[in-house]
Amino acid sequence: MSRQMIEILTNGIVETLYMTIVSTIFAYLFGIPLGVILCITDKKGICHNKIINLLVGMTVNIIRSIPFLILLVAILPLTRLLVGTTIGSTATIVPLVIAATPFVARMVESSLKEVDMGVIEAAKAMGSSSFQIIWKVLLPEAKPSLLVGCTISLATILSYSAMAGFVGGGGLGAIAINYGYYRYQADIMWITVILLVGIVQLFQEIGLRFVRKVDKR
Amino acid sequence: MYKLENLSKEFHEKENSIAAVKNVNLHIEKGEIFGIIGFSGAGKSTLVRCLNLLEVPTSGKVIFNGKNLMEISQTELRKYRQKIGMIFQSFNLLAQRNIVDNVCYPLEIAGVKKKEARKKALALLKLVGIEEKAKNYPSQLSGGQKQRVAIARALATDPDVLLCDEATSALDPITTTAILELLKEINQKLGVTIIIITHEMKVVQQICDSVAVMSEGTIVEQGAVKEIFATPESEITKRLVWDWNFDSRSMYYEEGDT
Numbered sequence: 001m002s003r004q005m006i007e008i009l010t011n012g013i014v015e016t017l018y019m020t021i022v023s024t025i026f027a028y029l030f031g032i033p034l035g036v037i038l039c040i041t042d043k044k045g046i047c048h049n050k051i052i053n054l055l056v057g058m059t060v061n062i063i064r065s066i067p068f069l070i071l072l073v074a075i076l077p078l079t080r081l082l083v084g085t086t087i088g089s090t091a092t093i094v095p096l097v098i099a100a101t102p103f104v105a106r107m108v109e110s111s112l113k114e115v116d117m118g119v120i121e122a123a124k125a126m127g128s129s130s131f132q133i134i135w136k137v138l139l140p141e142a143k144p145s146l147l148v149g150c151t152i153s154l155a156t157i158l159s160y161s162a163m164a165g166f167v168g169g170g171g172l173g174a175i176a177i178n179y180g181y182y183r184y185q186a187d188i189m190w191i192t193v194i195l196l197v198g199i200v201q202l203f204q205e206i207g208l209r210f211v212r213k214v215d216k217r
Numbered sequence: 218m219y220k221l222e223n224l225s226k227e228f229h230e231k232e233n234s235i236a237a238v239k240n241v242n243l244h245i246e247k248g249e250i251f252g253i254i255g256f257s258g259a260g261k262s263t264l265v266r267c268l269n270l271l272e273v274p275t276s277g278k279v280i281f282n283g284k285n286l287m288e289i290s291q292t293e294l295r296k297y298r299q300k301i302g303m304i305f306q307s308f309n310l311l312a313q314r315n316i317v318d319n320v321c322y323p324l325e326i327a328g329v330k331k332k333e334a335r336k337k338a339l340a341l342l343k344l345v346g347i348e349e350k351a352k353n354y355p356s357q358l359s360g361g362q363k364q365r366v367a368i369a370r371a372l373a374t375d376p377d378v379l380l381c382d383e384a385t386s387a388l389d390p391i392t393t394t395a396i397l398e399l400l401k402e403i404n405q406k407l408g409v410t411i412i413i414i415t416h417e418m419k420v421v422q423q424i425c426d427s428v429a430v431m432s433e434g435t436i437v438e439q440g441a442v443k444e445i446f447a448t449p450e451s452e453i454t455k456r457l458v459w460d461w462n463f464d465s466r467s468m469y470y471e472e473g474d475t
Contacts, residue, residue, distance in 0.1 A: 116307075116309070116312075118305060118307050118309040119309045119310070119311060119312075121271060121305075121309065122303065122305060122309035122310075123322070124271060124298075125269055125271055125298060125301070125303040125380075126298065126299065126303075126322065126323040126326055126370075126371075126374070127295040127296065127297075127298035127299040127323070127326055127327070127374075128295070128326050129295060132326055136322070136325065136326075137311065140311070140313050140314070141311060141312060141313050143313060144313075215313075216312060216313050216314075216315075216354040216355075216356060217312045217313075217354075217356050
């Protein structure tokens with residue numbers, strides 16, 4: 001393999017990691033509050049509210065059901081507005097965040113719902129406010145489960161980022177499509193696939209190791 | 218201390234409503250150990266949850282230290298709850314916090330400074346006899362030890378009353394006796410009123426001063442434990458006393474055999 005190709009691939013890895021990690025951070029920034037809202041406004045939640053739950057739940061479901069490639073194209077004007085361009089890895093972050101946030105919200109919701117109702121009841125009996133229950137009970141008690149969810153989210157967002165290569169996104173996905181698909185360089189395509197698999201494995205391994213260390217159950 | 222007036226709680230499920238607690242009137246004196254006994258489904262857990270408004274009663278009054286808890290704001294209620302400790306059958310400790318931090322939790326909520334809270338938590342762990350486990354996590358403890366931590370946690374904010382919802386039902390007989398002795402000690406040392414929900418006559422017999430017998434959401438009989446034992450009037454009470462006598466007799470025979 002030429003030196004040039006190695007350079008391209010290295011760049012691809014860096015871009016892929018950049019897109020995936022930054023998108024995950026933003027997706028969690030928006031997804032955690034949404035997940036909390038979904039959990040606490042639920043029928044058995046601490047601030048039961050049918051209307052808010054329905055509204056947020058519907059929005060989340062609608063965005064989740066749009067295929068990522070279509071969402072990516074549909075929000076091109078928004079992407080241009082936010083980052084000034086529609087190609088490259090930074091531009092890909094916008095649709096990635098939008099696609100991943102509802103996914104993350106559901107992941108967070110299901111993690112928070114795993115927290116024992118009895119513990120929440122005990123916290124209430126000790127005079128905790130709803131905010132204190134969220135901050136000091138729900139989120140810390142769900143931490144291991146949230147971290148497992150985070151490794152799953154990372155892998156999902158990584159695969160989305162590779163898809164964005166089709167429409168001018170950067171990273172390993174773009175290399176796979178441009179060299180492997182359009183130029184029939186199957187070897188390059190397979191190398192990128194192996195690299196992507198490697199990155200997912202890495203995320204998974206690091207994540208699970210971290211969870212084992214953090215979980216006190 | 219506690220006065221319940223015409224307290225009722227109904228649960229609504231689609232078309233039918235279930236009356237879990239019906240028109241309960243109770244008076245619990247300061248400093249006593251008050252037992253509420255009944256078979257499963259008698260409504261006793263719902264009743265004890267009404268005492269700190271974990272369940273909001275459908276009607277009636279819950280008067281705690283002269284204040285009707287039904288009439289106060291949520292903020293005030295949270296303050297009052299700090300004066301009402303509670304322990305549970307399933308302990309309900311925070312699994313991701315170590316023991317001393319579990320006991321610190323109610324103090325954090327009450328706004329006590331971290332250093333002070335820690336000092337107090339350690340003193341309480343000593344009181345319940347489990348200070349050497351301060352750095353452990355709940356998953357590393359036995360049931361009896363967990364309940365001791367839960368008791369320490371419930372006492373952290375110097376409550377006037379301690380509600381025990383089937384607190385010994387998940388424990389073996391020997392641990393049950395030890396936990397009950399601890400509750401008695403706390404009642405005598407700190408003067409905390411204790412309200413115990415149970416289905417075991419043994420619990421009532423071992424530590425309660427007064428007892429109310431509950432069946433189908435109502436109090437069928439109440440009074441001093443000795444009197445209720447000597448002259449049970451309702452069918453339910455007779456059955457509970459008879460069961461208990463039978464149990465203790467069979468226990469006696471087992472001891473005699475060995």
